[in-house]
Amino acid sequence: MTTDQKPNLRPVREIVPTLEYRTIHGYRRAFRVAGSGPPILLIHGIGDNSTTWTTVQTKLAQRFTVIAPDLLGHGKSDKPRADYSVAAYANGMRDLLSVLDIERVTVVGHSLGGGVAMQFAYQFPQLVDRLILVGAGGVTKDVNVALRIASLPMGSEALAALRLPMVLPAVQLVGRVGGALFGKTGVGRDIPNMLRILADLPEPTASSAFARTLRAVVDWRGQVVTMLDRCYLTESVPVQLIWGSKDSVIPVSHGRMAHAAMPGSQLEIFEGSGHFPFHDDPDRFVALVETFIDSTAPATHDQEALRNLLRTGVTEADLTGPTGTRAAVLDAMDTDERSAT
CATH class of the missing domain: 1.10.287 (Helix Hairpins)
Known part of the structure; x- marks a missing residue:
């Protein structure tokens, strides 16, 4: 006698992110949190807010503690006359995690949030387990007109x-x-x-x-902050790059350039997606994030290794990928205006 066997599916319960607030340096900071487990920090793009992550946050919360803040000046957070540079935003992420007693985190950043994530890893490498950059800003000067x-x-x-x-x-x-x-x-x-x-x-x-x-x-000339000259510092950090092939805000070529400049990074291109691949295909996005976390060990911060990297600097030998992409990276590093942060 035969019986029909149902696939062994993991039970899924709906986990709705909770909106919470913390006052830091006198300003109220809003964030949405859901789930339990290893922490993930989701950083949204310019003009956006934490609700942009709701679908993927709910799914990731099945396995992780997922924190999605409203950046200062955005969403439900206060909007003072303040410093809104990527360095200041990185400081804000450090302070929020500290208040929440989170010591290390996998950082996911979209658009401007990708630039903030990269800056966060640059300023506070000891706090970063992994980096996931999604249609990230700050690669080179090209940007939507x-x-x-x-x-x-x-x-x-x-x-x-x-x-x-x-x-x-x-x-x-x-x-x-x-x-x-x-x-x-x-x-x-x-x-x-x-x-x-x-x-x-x-x-x-x-x-x-x-x-x-x-x-x-x-x-008016484009982006004035670039991460290309510091990408080599992610040598010991697992990095996943995600781009939409039809991104009309930050071209997919930026993803290829960042991949060439970041030793050991992985690049996933969502064919047909625009600037919000996690909206276009949230299931694929969540699966990719989970696989990336499962398949990589958290970064180990080594201050002496960092010193040596800083003394050596970036060289052409550090770049990977097709000749045209490597040439584009070198050209951008020579001609683009760079952040002095």
């Missing part, structure tokens, strides 16, 4: 105009029409997320914080 325009002085005036009656609905209508016209192109995939972020900006303190954050990393 809309962000270059928004960084100009009149860009703030344009954001202020969103507070006028019917302006935001009109922009959203044009965006929806554009999304339908561009369909499954990178622009078409990214427009709905851009409209979602835009809806939060009419509030004066939010638009001011957005402008300050943007101008800390972008001007």
